[in-house]
Amino acid sequence: MSNKRQIAVLALLGAGAALAQDVPLEGRVSINLGKNSPVALAGMSTGDSHSSSRGAALVLDLHMSLMLRNTGSSRIHGVALRVVSQEVTVGGKGSVSIPSLNIGPGESFPVRIDMQLMRPTQAVGGPLVDVNLDGVLFEDLSCYGPDRLNSCRTMTAWEMEAQRDREHFKRILAQAGPNGLRRAMIESLARQAARPQLDVRVLRAPAVTSAALGPIRTEQFAFLEFPDSPVEPLHGWAQVAGNEARAPRVEVRNRSAEAIKYVELGWLVSDPGGRQYLAASLPAADPTLYLPAGMTAHVEQDTALRFTRDGQPVGIQGAVGFVSRVQFSNGKLWVPSRADLERGALVKLLPASAEEQRLGDMYRKRGIDALVRELGKY
């Protein structure tokens, strides 16, 4: 084939791959909010959802916008939806959550779900995507929902962080006025922009480490101590080779007077230049964990994390852990205080809470007066 014909064929293939088609979504999206749900579907749009070919694969871009209405009698502070595609899920699942809400009875709010599904063949019949309500968090921290993704625990922790951070900014407003608050918001936004980040991929693969990664070594964890933490990390390690860390394992002790059913640690690593990054959260793997007062347990995961920056592997070293979330057997949660985070310089390494992110965005777009009014609502 001549060069010009090859070009023409390639152009035709490229064009074929890029030509998008509308996806008929009637009957292909199933939305289930549950019986006696405190939210009702007030409207739905599938916007410009479309499919396209990419090589031999079919790519479906689904853009859904749901309008949910609070049909209960309590204010809603968070919602979590479980999103699954039975045809494509490959052992995975997704969720879309909206924390930091403040929706009164009878009020409506939008939830956007943008999904991309890729599969090698054409679709068969039946729902393409199932959207199920997983949890609704109320103002009093009670929760409704099947909670298959532990959304209630996650949303409660977000809400506690939101209360903590609102109090922090309200205190600044009371002590230093709007100018002090403005300065604090600018510092927060600058800190978020400057926060060091690595690209991390999580592999659930057979425990075979590539020879190219280099020799495997065991990195011992060092720990940041929070005086008011109900859990004390004792010792731990992870296997590290090149830019890969796997199988972290940390022993913790319950130093509170109450039994504990969930522990989550934060895990920091350093690059060869000594710069620290938040690598991952490290939750306890055992869903039936029960840790009585004074007893110890292991927090461990059997996955591998690979670290890159700008597509290049980043060799990692060191491992630092800290307790980031604890749930007692009575359902109550503990999260680090603002003082804990500032004491360990963690405030520069950890992402801002969802609420601090929301308040920062509000200040950026609507100014200090809008932010002062917003803080006054709580």
Place this chain on the structure above:
Amino acid sequence: MKHPNQATLALHAGGDLGAISGWRTRRHVARCADCRAEIARFAECRQIVSSLDDAPEMHWNRLAAEMKANIRLGLAAGECVGADEAAGARPGWSLARVSVALAGVTALLAVGLLLERPGPNVARETGVVVQATGDGIQVRQGGQSMGLMHSGTSRDAVTYQVGAQGSVEARYVDAETGYVTVNTVDVE
């Protein structure tokens, strides 16, 4: 018979030849089947390329709001610096100056990424991989993947968090709704 070269035929297919070259080429094409076929192929390619060339949908209002917000932030940060200096603050790299610089860089990066989003990474690993891509997060195995996208938000405005159990979380403020949205994908 001497045929026009490829460039001339391509220009002819697009009607971009000058008057004399166009007349000469039309005369040749009228009696040369090979060149007619070649021109037809060029015309076909042009059509395909023009359909590829459609500009992506730009959310101008959202972009304008982002730029306005960043300008507001820069001005506010500048006022803080001014206030510091008026109060006799120390010269040199104060926190407020660093904040201004960072806010400016962030604004530039955010606008740049909005205009030209990076393509998704390609996972080469075997097994199930959970990762952030250019415009979303995904769980992928072989040729199949499921992703939750953060459309209309630049990557710099998204906070990613990884769970060692096999999850990735993307958190951002939805520009349309103003609500914080947390997308999570994880391996069962």
